[in-house]
Amino acid sequence: METFPQIVSVDDHTVEPAHVWQDRLPARYREAGPRVVRAPIEEMTFTGGRFAPRMGTPGGDGPLADWWVYEDLRRPLTRLDTAVGCDRDEIRLEGITYDQMRPGSFRVPDRLADMDTGHVRSALCFPTFPRFCGQTFTEARDRELALLCVRAYNDWMVEEWCGPQAGGRLIPLTLIPLWDAGLAAAEVRRNAARGVRAVCFSEIPPHLGLPSVHTGAWDPFLAACAETGTVIAMHIGSSSKMPSTSADAPPAVGSTLTFANCCFSLVDWLMSGVLDRFPALRIMYAEGQIGWIPYVLERADTVWRENRGWAGVAGKVRRPPSELFADHVYGCFFDDAFGLRNLDAIGVGNVLYETDYPHSDSTWPRSREIAEAQMGHLAPDVVERVVRGNAVDLLGLTPDGLWAG
Structure with a gap:
């Protein structure tokens, strides 16, 4: 393709610099x-x-890593x-320090340079230490401090990671x-x-000990997302x-099956009634790939059509699940040739591209080459x-x- 569009990646990652919470928490909470903390690894x-x-x-013998320390948690980079x-063959489960990682993982200027190399215009970045939806703070004992940590992360994300030096190329999450x-x-809303x-x-x-989407417990959060146009990213x-x-x-077993949680989650949302009750809501599944989606929608439609009388969704789910998917859900992928061959069964408007920088699955720096090879059969407007x-x-x-802020 002569002119391949610059990528807007909806699933990259930031490795938070060591100062994020120390700079932003009230003084009484910094300790x-x-x-x-830099310390050796005993076992991993x-x-x-x-x-x-x-x-x-710390100071003992053994391979060193930089560890995040918070309450009872000890989590190495x-x-x-x-x-x-x-x-690829040299990537191991091993601890590292900031000095041993690619600077683009945690420094904005270096990230922008790597984005240029990878043909990426802009990127939405998930967290690392807080885990993918802030589980680290959800599990904490001190909820007052945990709330301050959530807000501090968000302030860093908006003001520093996605701040003026990023030039709009880093999108806050x-x-x-x-x-x-x-x-x-x-x-x-803040x-x-x-x-x-x-x-x-x-x-x-529920895997985190929290209410499911089948309850009304999340309604205040869902209403806020719907009213503000905030996308729910999972x-x-x-x-x-x-x-x-x-x-x-x-x-390797889990890595092959990573899409499975997205599959379970999607059916939960489609059969919950939430998407009927909040028609402006939009959700996306990062790193779940897309090839599995057509059959799940086909099966969900069959269950809704044939079994809704006894299956607990009559009167709650008012349209076929595939229609709800088309209006509310986005699948995200970085390397899914099968899904792209079946794009019509998913919906051209329901897929988003990603590069997964800086993880081991990432297509960087060959994201453009891989995308061109897998999208060669698609019309230019579809690729766009x-x-x-x-x-x-x-x-x-x-x-x-x-991102215009």
């Missing part, structure tokens, strides 16, 4: 708030979908957090205090007032439970919509793909 495993690191004594630039729907609604149009949420809240793993088959399954146009419309960007 208790998230901070970085990832089996059955469970990540289990153990921190050694790992090579999987920022793998771009490394040979904020967190909510998941433990209180009223506080969550207030945080959505950030919407400064131009934010996307917020993180859990794909399967990343794989945002339920803190990656798909797996057994406690001893290698990470998939690569950037749908995201521009959904996130309220300028025609040039920038």
Whole structure:
């Protein structure tokens, strides 16, 4: 393709700099708030979908990593957090320091330079230390401090990561205090007032001990999102439970099945009645890929049509699930040739593109080459919509793909 559109990536990641919370929390909370300590790794495993690191004594022997320390949590930076630039066969589950990662992972000027290399115009970035929807703060004991941490992250995201030096090329994605729907609604409105149009949420809240979307518990939050045009963004793993088959399954099993939580979550939303009650609501599934969507919609329509009398959705879900999907839901992908061959069955207007920088799955720096190879059969106007146009419309960007604040 002679002129391939510049990418608007709806799923990249930021590795938060060490100063985020130390600079923004009230002085009395800084010692208790998230901070970085350099220390050795005693042990680190990832089996059955469970990540289990153990921190050694600072100054002790062993391979060093930079660790986030917060309440009882000890969470190291790992090579999987920022793998771009490394040979695929050399990527291991190992702890690293900031000095060992690509600077574009946490520094805005370096990120913009890497975006230029990857043919990326602008990017929406999910968090790392807070986890994909702020589970870290949801699990904390001190809820007053946790709320301050959520707000501090959002202020850093809007004012620094997506601030003037980013030139509109980094698009803010904020967190909510998941433990209180009223506080969550207030945080959505606070950030919407400064131009934010996307917020993180859990794909399967009950896995976090929270109410499901089948209850009315989330209504204040959902109403705030609908009223402000804030997109609900759900990343794989945002339920803190990656798909797996057994406690001893290698990470390859979960990596292959990452789309499964999105599949379960989508059916939850389609059968919840929420999308009928909040017609302006929009949701997106980051890193879930899209090839699985047509059959799920086909099956959901069959169940709704044939079984709704006994299946608990009569009178609640008023339209076929596939129609609800078309009006409310966006699937996101970075490498899904099968999905692109079946794009008509998904909907040209319901897919968004991503590069997953700086994770090990990322297509960077070959995002353009991979997209061109997989989209060669599509008309130029369709490619334009998939690569950037749908995201521009959904996130309220300028025609040039920038966040205007």
